Amino acid sequence: MGKSGILYVVGTGPGSSELMTLGAVRTLQKCPVIFYPVTQSKSGQQKSRALETVKDAVDLGKKILLPLEFSMRKNDSLVYEDAKEKCLAFLREGKDCAFVTIGDPSVFSTAGKFASMICGAGFGAKFLAGIPSFCQAAASASTVLCQAEEDLHIICGDEWFFDGRLTKELSSLDGGTKVIMKMNKSLIQILLLTVELGIEEKCLLVQNASMEDERIIYGKDFAAFAEILLADESFGKESGRYFSVLICRG
Template identity: 30%
Template structure:
């Protein structure tokens, strides 16, 4: 009998935000897939092992996921990752694939998930706490109220038009484009706050575009709110 793939969200950084289901699946299954070349060095692993110490004794499977926008390279890595997991499923092993936040939000896991499903295997998604919800909670404010809209935007791409949208804008994955993102925020006179490394020991909060550092961590999330009415 073939195994089942569980794409498991482990939340944004605080191990206490892992769901009971995520913890149970890690405990009940012996094969854990982790994005990256070295599983123990993965942020996802380092978060999960704090909540489930026995994770350190599991069979850890590295699934390399290079940070690149090269379509051909991405396709090849996703294909190899899916094939590696399918070999384990064919051996009758359930595989728990750890992924930060929630697997349905800008997750590299999704590309593997779709391929495994297309190849006829049983693959399931296990929700996790999203980074933008955790960041808003850390800032002690809501994301949206009443009829406000919420827009989740990959900030590494064009954001000028996105900043014109009404409601709250969540800018994810700014990365190396942080200086340009900051400049756009200043030009638009936006009310912006940022949480860096949300839920981790190194968490930092910034309460204006001017405060945000140019060299912020990859795990940085900006929340742009409409100006308060006087």
């Protein structure tokens, strides 16, 4: 029996192929099979930020490309199960597979779950780190997140906002820098919260870090920006919300 393939979970960084690592590029070049997550836009168009990132750096011409169609309307377990079976078939044939994921696989990625399923079936998985979006957000804004004895906290916006913890945490920034991610329903309210607490000058918001439509909004403009967002009905459905990183420097 031949040698089994390996699953490589590859972080592509937040969105520019310039942020892919040499290791990620080399690994994807040699993997014949690539699984990539896709999301559906309102108009039904499929989009994969991970694959978009990869295609500028890796020749995908001869690859087997397999989308993982996650959707709010579907049961994601079925998507995973289906992908797992396909992946296992390739691994048994000795073909290496890659699962690409934006940012870093260890930070808010679905990759961990997929890798566990593959390892649980007796195959090997290897993680390749990627630039997390919060590091690129800081780089884009030419700022630092923590230095010397400062701490850094990466927190889930919606979760902390709706249970009231965020107000408490942002009332004092002595405890280090707070990076707020995963603001889905709460983004506008969190921007206004920083203004209410008078800490907006210590904050900045980076949307779509490293992408062509990257946007940096400084705290002094949060109130005006929140007004614009409130008036924009399409905003709730667009990725600018999900791909927003708020940095509150301690």
